[in-house]
Amino acid sequence: MSKRNAILASATRLFSRNGFQGTAMAELSAITGAATGTIFHHFKNKEDLFLQVLNDVKESILDQFDRHQQTCRDQNGIARVEGVVAFYLHLAGTMEDQFLIIHRHDPYQMAETSPVCRSHLESIYTCLLDIFEEGIQTGMRDGSVAVDSPRQTAMVLFAMVDGIARLNTYRVYDAGTLYDSLMVACRRLLTGGR
Amino acid sequence: MSKRNAILASATRLFSRNGFQGTAMAELSAITGAATGTIFHHFKNKEDLFLQVLNDVKESILDQFDRHQQTCRDQNGIARVEGVVAFYLHLAGTMEDQFLIIHRHDPYQMAETSPVCRSHLESIYTCLLDIFEEGIQTGMRDGSVAVDSPRQTAMVLFAMVDGIARLNTYRVYDAGTLYDSLMVACRRLLTGGR
DNA sequence: AAAAAAACCGACCGATCATTCGGTTGGCCT
């Protein structure tokens, strides 16, 4: 692995665990074995490094969901949505660092001054909401889903699933046993009980 | 207002807007007009100050919900739950700083080393979940709510409402128009469509 | 009014931070 990629990988872990301000370039240097000068050779400053990390996070998340979308072309609407919900929870576990970064306040704070950062965040949210919405609309056509507004339902659904994923990472409560309840809630939300 | 309370008030705003590490004691000193020595006279260190702030956040949130609970003694189950959901969104707007603090990672990170911090967080979550659960159980008795597990439904419901509140504060999407959809989702979730 | 206690001040300290810079290395083109 090139030194640049090693820096990016370690930065992802440090930023996700300790946050932007809690991550010291000296620590990153010690972990990767790269001199501080090397880090600043590849990234013009700490914020630029964070943006590159966020870009990688965006690309890997979008890539994972694109790939997942390929696998459920023949399912009906509600099965697609349920599949996405399950996949979202699964990803939040396997790509914990990446999800931690977009669950922290760091990127949203940076988005207020950095259009690039804001663009990355919007790409992620738009992608996720589009996927939910597409499943819902498919379901409305094939009769497996009955809601008023597909987009707004997608947002509520996303808020619910992401909220459960957060509960998991915060570890204030053990939300691992919530999977079944979440699926029931998801189904009720989309069908109105039928 | 005593200087100590002025420090606490300004600290709440700074911690919520800039985070724990992003808040400098010198800045807090400049804003409040209190010398740094005065701050450390009232709080033994930065972490202690944050814990006092979190304690105030806990007490004001718990107080608000206790007061709200008094106003809906005669309502049926689902009306209570819907009232709590609406009140939660309302509070997240009027007490934005307080909710921002518990939405940040700072307290959860501190909770890993500080039992006091963990206790505050657990108090808040337990209180909120208990309120949701109590409404659900009331609804199960009076027939307005039909779910399998009251506690788990309360968690899913909380994750959903809190997720919407976050969307509002992050301002990535305008979730202000989501109120009606959230209420529909809430009702579907609790009644299964009936 | 005297004494004790609490609140308050701000210069100061050592540590740590992001970033810079002058210099070395190693592969690639000619």
Added chain:
DNA sequence: AGGCCAACCGAATGATCGGTCGGTTTTTTT
């Protein structure tokens, strides 16, 4: 072989950080 450039190094720098301390003012107690 020689020239070139990107990758790499790590000591040095100035700013900023949380926290201390000796002293003054204000409030409370006796």
